[in-house]
Amino acid sequence: MRKVPIKLHTANALRWLGSLYRNPADAIKEHVSNAVDEHLKAKTISKAFPVCGVNFTLEKDKVTIEYPYGMSNDEFEDALQKVADSAKKSLDFKQIGQLGIGMFSFLQIGKKCTFFSKKDKGYETIKVTLRESSDDAEFETAIKRESLIKPGIKVIISELLFDPTKPRGPLSPEKLQKLFAEKFNPYLKDRSLGIIIYTKGSSYIVKPLKIDLPRVGESYKNWPLTRDRTKRFCLELYFDPSGKGKVSIRHMGVTIVDDIKTLSAYGLEESIYANGNVKGFIDVDFLKPLPARTGFEENEDWISLLDELDRIRSSIEVEVEDLKQEEAKKKLTEVQRKAIELAREILNTEEFKDLELLEGLGRKPPEPRLPPNGFDFVPSSIRFEPGKTGVLPLKAFVPKVVPDNSEVQISINDSSVELKIHNLLLKASEADKDGVVTTHVSFLGKSKTTIPAILTATTGNLKPAIAHIRVAESEQKREPKGPGEEKEGPRINYEEKPFEESPLKHSRYISRIIQINTLNNDYKREMIGTDEAKLAYATLMIGKETIAYNDKSGAADDYLEKILSFYFRLKGKLTGASPTTMERPRGRPRKSI
Secondary structure (H helix, E strand, O other): OOOOOOOOOHHHHHHHHHOOOOOHHHHHOHHHHHHHHHHHHHHHOOOOOOOEEEEEEEOOOEEEEEEOOOOOHHHHHHHHOOOOOOOHHHOOOOOOOOHHHHOOHHHHOEEEEEEEEEOOOOOOOEEEEEEOOOOOOEEEEOOHHHOOOOOEEEEEEEEEOOOOOOOOOOOOHHHHHHHHHHHOHHHHHOOOEEEEEEEOOEEEEOOOOOOOOOEEOHHHOOEEOOOOOOOEEEEEEEEOOOOOOOEEEEEOOEEEEOOHHHOOOOOHHHOOOOOOOEEEEEEEOOOOEOHHHOOEOOOHHHHHHHHHHHHHHHHHHHHHHHHHHHHHHHHOOHHHHHHHHHHHHHHOOHHHOOOOOOOOOOOOOOOOOOOOOOEEEOOOEEEEOOOOEEEEEEEEEOOOOOOOOEEEEEEEOOOOEEEOOOEEEEOHHHOOOOOEEEEEEEEEEOOOOOOOEEEEEEOOOOOOEEEEEEEOOOOOOOOOOOOOHHHOOOOOEEEEEOOOOOOOOOEEEEOOEEEEEOOOHHHHHHHOOOHHHHHHHHHHHHHHHHHHHOOOOOOHHHHHHHHHHHHHHHHHHHHOOOOOOOOOOOOOOOOOO
8 A cells, every 4th residue: 555645825825714714704704713712721720810801993904903812932833833723722722713723814814914913021022924825824923013012912914805994895894793792702701802094093892692582491591401310501592573583502612613504414404493483592512613614514413412402392382382473462452462362262173173274363272182193292291280180191113113012111200290100111012003102200399380381201112202391370261252262272473464476465474474575556535434443353364364274275365455446346345445446435425335
């Protein structure tokens, strides 16, 4: 076997390393990461400043970055000779950045970068220059007028590729403020880090994020991995009613994955963490970021984290669903609420009993009789009072899905609920005519739960069966406002919005939301009428969508739209209103028929 040495063009390789960053703003943030690293390092030897201050000065011909921790000549040489070689294993603290790569982040901003560094009092200021096309770093002692008065580092990026002072440019102060706040929020929040951006005579202070939203997943502040309980992560999640939230993954307080929905092929991109109803952060310090922090190494720890996030996902979904319903109630106007109640009352009468109602409108769908996945708790949730005993049936197809004589392990994640059974056996001889074996898991509610406890049943390599248990005082029974209302599930939502793509359409039903088209002329005319007219219109649309929902062919919706148009044209003629405008026609009123 013959070995051929690999030759590398250093300047080209360094240029490529600099291009790993997503954009200039992402590249320049590397200097903040390095400043925080030095601050953490100084803390271990009790030499840290109260605040690590990082200042950025943006000028047309150069960008200057300053922070209070300097490096010696030897430290610079060592970093440059170990580019992309993380020093984490040899350090007594967890490092955020990889200085070697970070020093070349300037290549997204300019062609030349000069470092002025003073390690400590009594040290000379060294000057290190890096150039785009050079294989070498230039080391020299700074002349007197370039020397730093205090220990620290000054970085000057010159021969710029663009004007950094442009208001909407890649390094605009507003963009940097937002990026730095998102990336370094924990350090800004505890005031160990301060960042100021200077440009055009103005200063911009980077402030910590202010999130005034309901928390979700608070039980998972310090949650261990199932495979290795010494490794823990923290969820800082909030319910975002705008539906535009994003969840980031941080390492040592610094954002590595900006939005979890960009993680394709893992399944999380379609989960509750990525659908916009949740925003916040997942803090994971045991993972290893890739160079330039464009992601994480996909090792065993990474896969274990994804598995754990999927395991607790259903609990987050329950909390979010409750908050979504609360938010929907706030948004409904009095007329809209009355319309839903009136439609529910009518649709629960005898002549409409054959209709399947819209989800959340009146009749809660029954729990499945058979296990949907072949191994499930049925039902999958229960609520009971403290001091009482609860029971959930565990159903499985044996031996079709679960092998005969399989042992099942039962566990729960909350000490507020005490299990009365921890394992059981599934025998095919006990199956019913459908091939389903039903066992019962009982538990005691010791105290109230703040969020639903997760009951888990595992056997072999099958997906665990999961149920949610809430221990709470019994609620006062509400008097139903209409027939069948005591059986209702989650409330239906109602909103009014313009249908730009189909202005003639009256309404539609999407994801448990009845949407009313504000561009429709019939809507416009009815909305300038009495409250009774508004109530009748909204109720009519709910009824129309319920009937259309029962036609699985999809054809009924078009015919119902035509009936509505016919009805409002007729109403307009009978009342003398124009069918196409909101104004009453001029001239004498029409005679009554």
